[in-house]
Amino acid sequence: MTxxxxxxxxxxxxxxxxxxxxIMVAMGRPPLCTCGTVELWGEVGPKQSQMLADWYSPSHIVHGFLFYAALTLLWRKSPIERRFITALLIEAAWEIAENTPMVIDRYREATIALGYSGDSILNSASDIVMMSVGFLAARKVPVWTSIAIVLALELIPLIAIRDNLALNVIMLLAPSDAILNWQSG
Structure with missing residues (x-):
């Protein structure tokens, strides 16, 4: 191949x-936090998904590990570049969908993200980069290391903010009052 x-x-x-x-500019998403500041880390609260990174950034790294594993199982003979492009397209599609009024409202209704107003473009771009880091790391590290990293990236936010990728998916697809009450602590 050339x-x-x-x-x-x-x-x-x-x-x-x-x-x-x-696409996000066309959707009217703010490029940066409407609060007027740009910070490395968005603390839990209204500015969280507006900054470069936040407590949900690890979940995007986990996306990369999971996409790598799934696409490798599905398309083992496919070139890594094709699998990476597929992972990028899935993540990009999610970032766009996640910032539609329908999904923003769903987050507000079903999760602890009561003041969630969607991501800034900066945060969405960072999320896509985080997924890429996870995907490319998964390609290089042994399977046991990938599993350890995914577990750590799920456990740290679970302990720190009572949320992570697994709970986020559960609460979006099949909300649980028990989980919501525990998260509200």
Missing amino acids: AFARPKPLITLLATLCIVIL
């Missing part, structure tokens, strides 16, 4: 980010 047939991950990532940013 170099043109096998795009480099960084070029693919940058192209995907550009497309997502353009």
Whole structure:
């Protein structure tokens, strides 16, 4: 294959980010926090999904590990570049869908994210980069290390903020009053 047939991950990532940013601008998403500040870390609360990273950033790294595992099982003979592009497209589609009024309202109704207003474009772009980091890391580390990293990235936010990817998915798909009461602590 020629170099043109096998795009480099960084070029693919940058192209995907550009497309997502353009779509999110067209959706009217704010590029940065409407509070007027840009911070590395968004604490739990209204500014959380507006900053570069937040307590949900680890879940996007976990997405990368999970996409790598699933796509490797499904398309073992497919080139890594194709699997990476697929993972990027899934993550990009989720970032766009997650910032639609329907999904924002669902988060407000079913989860502890009462003041959630969606992500800033900066945060969504960061989430896509986080997934890429997870995917590319999963390619390099042994399976047992991948499992340990995923467990750590699920347990740390669970302990710190009573939420993580697993609970987020459960609460979006099949809300549980018991989980919601525990999260509200």
